[in-house]
Amino acid sequence: MKSTFLHANLNVFDLEKSLAFYQTALGLTECRRMEAPDGSFILVYLSDGTTPFELELTWLRDRTAPYNLGDNEIHLAVRVEDKAAAYALHREMGCICFENHDMDLYFINDPDGYWIEILTSGRDAR
Template structure:
């Protein structure tokens, strides 16, 4: 057996990221790992539906933004509340790209990671 488990985003401001993911995508912490010396903190976010998690990694000594390159990767979510979430994300000001022809759009998190929103079909 082999199956997906989690995906990682490194973040500069953990609380800001936790607040964003809770508000924008209704994700909540399902487990954490904290270094005994406080040098890092891992928080795994779940959607309450699947076993897949998004790991947010915070490193105490990291001060500069992460280089995300050309952002040729992204995380995707499917939803049966597409229009409702689109309105919410527009109000939040986090929509960074829309593709009406494909019926999808992307939001960006506080660190600039792109997240695709796909309607359930």
Template sequence: MRFCARIAFPMRLFGYFGSRFSLKRIWQMRYLHAMIRVLDLDAALDFFCDKLGLKETRRSEHPEGKFTLVFLSEGSPNAPEIELTYNWDQKERYTFGRNFGHLAFEVENIYQVCERLQSKGVIINRPPRDGRMAFVRSPDLISIELLQRGKSLEPSEPWKSMQNTGEW
């Protein structure tokens, strides 16, 4: 981890707070979530929950701001989340900033996951030809990378000879 502040800053901060705080606590961070704006909340939930297998952890409706927030995770306590933001009045698909690339999920068996997604109508944009990596897209065209946990699986058909489809 790289820190941009000079060492004097944390030492002054530590001195200011006294011995109750450690430098480790001051600098410790935990990844919380990535936010995605979605055009169709039902389609997004179908993709992320029914197809990818994430679970809704919490939801909040904001009538005054005309938006809904839905948080999803893989289900274990303190797991990082995806925040789906649904703006009720949004009618046009969101455009993408070049600073966002994709979301990535580690999977136990890349072939089984891709087979399950394909059976549910999800297009495998970048098949796992190498037994390691695949890409699919959400209904809002967010790229989702699927990575094989541990070593790559032995390349096998039908994936080995499958071509890319569309953008990923």
């Protein structure tokens, strides 16, 4: 059997804050949206404009508290063309949460605490 990745889902507490973060920090843009007829949820799909992979942000109307991510042992990974510029932006945004200088990578965290690994475009993400 062969499969193809389509999207990954992250549940978010504040949809507008998350959309602004992903647009500013990673340049992702909304490519489609689905809203429940009763307003109970909104799904927003973000694209990098290059690959077919999408990030789905799910907002649930009845959610009253931020998500508990447990040990937060999962993460997304992205490549950036200009690591120095990305690092400067992320530092200015105050979202860098971990750096590994030996491996030449760092992580940022989004408004809900999800981690995103930042790699240079020439580095294999493994």
